[in-house]
Amino acid sequence: MKTSIKQKIEYLLDCADLRRTRPRAAILAVLLGTGKPITAEQIATKLGRGGPDKVTIYRTLENFVKAGLVHKAFLQERTWHFEPAQNCSKTQCHPHFTCIDCGNIHCLTDITLPMAKSMRKGFLIRRQRVQLEGLCPACNPNT
Numbered sequence: 001m002k003t004s005i006k007q008k009i010e011y012l013l014d015c016a017d018l019r020r021t022r023p024r025a026a027i028l029a030v031l032l033g034t035g036k037p038i039t040a041e042q043i044a045t046k047l048g049r050g051g052p053d054k055v056t057i058y059r060t061l062e063n064f065v066k067a068g069l070v071h072k073a074f075l076q077e078r079t080w081h082f083e084p085a086q087n088c089s090k091t092q093c094h095p096h097f098t099c100i101d102c103g104n105i106h107c108l109t110d111i112t113l114p115m116a117k118s119m120r121k122g123f124l125i126r127r128q129r130v131q132l133e134g135l136c137p138a139c140n141p142n143t
């Protein structure tokens with residue numbers, strides 16, 4: 001039996017011990033449906049006028065991050081991009097690739113990088129977040 005997006009959202013909220021509310025469900029639906037990291041602004045645009053206001057969206061995203069449901073994938077132009085944490089391990093998110101030509105962002109879930117280690121005394125690395133840049137298949141002249 002195929003689980004619907006609604007069931008998946010309810011399951012995720014229950015697991016994170018977050019009460020099922022309409023704004024939470026709506027924001028999570030956008031995050032799950034997009035397939036790449038997006039900003040709070042972009043979520044607001046997708047939800048439109050009928051959706052929760054921006055303050056609610058920001059607060060909800062922070063709650064999701066705290067609950068481990070959503071990750072801050074990376075910072076671009078001083079704006080955090082968010083995505084569901086389901087494709088990430090405890091210690092690292094998959095690398096994110098930004099095309100330097102068209103600007104599109106891709107989740108490179110096929111890459112797992114060894115954890116960075118610092119030789120300097122006292123530095124304990126707990127998480128790593130890797131951002132890659134280059135040409136996507138559409139912009140790469142060799143594809």
Ligand SMILES: [Zn+2]
Nearest residue numbers: 099102136139
């Ligand atoms: Zn491109």
Ligand SMILES: [Zn+2]
Nearest residue numbers: 037073083107
């Ligand atoms: Zn990603």
